[in-house]
Amino acid sequence: EESIKLVQEANILYWSKALLNMTYNYIHHCISESTDPPPFEIPILHFVVAGLVVAYSHHPGGPTGPHAPKLGSASAMYLAEELIRFDDGSDRISGGDSKKFMKFIHNSNPNPFPEPSEYRYEMAEFLAFTQHVQYSNTNGQVYISDYQGKSPWIQS
Numbered sequence: 483e484e485s486i487k488l489v490q491e492a493n494i495l496y497w498s499k500a501l502l503n504m505t506y507n508y509i510h511h512c513i514s515e516s517t518d519p520p521p522f523e524i525p526i527l528h529f530v531v532a533g534l535v536v537a538y539s540h541h542p543g544g545p546t547g548p549h550a551p552k553l554g555s556a557s558a559m560y561l562a563e564e565l566i567r568f569d570d571g572s573d574r575i576s577g578g579d580s581k582k583f584m585k586f587i588h589n590s591n592p593n594p595f596p597e598p599s600e601y602r603y604e605m606a607e608f609l610a611f612t613q614h615v616q617y618s619n620t621n622g623q624v625y626i627s628d629y630q631g632k633s634p635w636i637q638s
């Protein structure tokens with residue numbers, strides 16, 4: 483059951499990256515068609531790099547019985563993700579302050595979390611814009627709904 487969830491998570495990351503790439507293609511197309519550059523900087527974001535790691539049984543002298551893994555079958559699966567380094571060089575694995583990691587848009591509310599006067603409000607507005615592009619360009623089928631992370635990394 484856990485391996486099914488890991489495959490689903492990897493699939494979500496795969497499609498999220500594709501949707502973000504589609505959004506940037508749309509932005510670059512609009513900029514190339516315009517006579518003037520945008521009056522603001524376009525944030526460059528990406529999702530964390532991740533992949534499935536599958537361990538296969540290869541020990542013929544290993545455990546036996548009805549629940550033992552068969553030779554050559556998957557015996558374990560892991561989702562390996564890019565380690566995010568923060569501005570102070572730490573990775574926050576051992577705890578510590580994670581003020582720089584934030585939820586930009588929650589999946590139950592279309593409004594960006596930061597208020598207009600707060601840190602990263604412009605980033606949240608850009609992420610809301612990406613949702614509109616994704617929804618429009620997929621004919622209302624899909625958009626990334628739960629943006630959170632630390633620039634330039636985002637997660638959904």
